[in-house]
Amino acid sequence: MASLTDWDILRNLLLAARWTIVLSLIAFAGGAVVGLLLTFMRMSRRTALIWFTRLYTELFQGTPLLMQLFLAFFGLSMLGIEVSAWTAAALALTLFSSAFLAEIWRGCIESIPRGQWEAGRCLGLGYFELMRHVILPQALRVAVPPTVGFSVQIVKGTALASIIGFVELTKAGTMLNNATFEPFKVFGLVALLYFLLCYPLSKASQNLEKKLHVTR
Template sequence: MTEFTLWDILRNLLLATRWTIVLSLVSFIGGGAVGLLLLFARISTRKAIRTFARCYIELFQGTPLLMQLFIAFFGLGLFGIDVPAWLAAGLALILWTASFLAEIWRGCVEAIAKGQWEASASLGMGRLQQMRYVILPQAMKIAVPPTVGFSVQVIKGTALTSIIGFVELSKAGTVVTNATFLPFTVYGLVALIYFALCWPLSRSSQFLERKLNVAHRNH
């Protein structure tokens, strides 16, 4: 029987961690882009667009990420569309991340005083101009800490993609356990790696909150 050293285990887990990081980045960046579109839709002046965005957000926040992954992976398969695991994982995570970021950012936009909208409107700015030059620059300052904080949820969310067969850190943990029969060591290391990814993000979120001094700005 082959002997596995701790280094063998760790090396394989770290190799798989690359995919956790890539998937997290793709979800976060893609989700940010879709989330921004959703944000604009959510605060649109047209009721139909607002309703669409609200339904989208409620649907994706109101169902488990795991179900969304299953539907993206197996559901589309039922229609004869062959979806590889990485595509289903990326797509589901992007759409899921977008629904949360849009709602976080909506809160930040609505925290900006109504007078800012009125002043910029009375100077003749259109809605997009108001958003771009007046509202978003102020909202972004408030949005940074919760957005960075949410990125931790995204990283942990990628663990679920192991269930549809995407080989990232959690899946690698299962595979290595099956080969080594050392579940405690392997999952202990898996947990430590997740912690090493998430903890700095949580800390920087707290740091940014203090640095941007969100609670005490703009009077």
């Protein structure tokens, strides 16, 4: 049995938590960019774009993230494209998050009353002017709380990246448990660190919803 002190365990978990945070930020930023593009594609009047975004969102929402991670890591390797665990995890989580963010933002835009659209058109505003000056500012108030709330799911989703060898918080906990044979202590600390990462995001989502008066 390895002689690791409590501080050694906590220090190693904190070091691994850095990569959980970095991977979460990459997945959220990448998902936001792709999700925004998908949102505008879904809101367009072109049938091909609408069907593509529907297929995309249903595919990534309707399949387990674990399977997507396997396909990104092992599937690409079978096609002759060698990728690291880092790249595969970032790619899979980006695609996964983009599908959900696109649907969140589409729903927020469509929640704006039709009267707002009609009033903008009566003022002679074009589509982009209407979106920029009338629709998006209102949709943003609705979109911020669920977007921040979904970031919690991204943080927790990074735990599945351990299955392809990416050393983040969960993988580090498994390795430390194998070295110390103290699962209650190790995974108790892992759970505590996840809570400390996710709880502020959950509270921020609730506070933003109240501050922005979303229900009104």
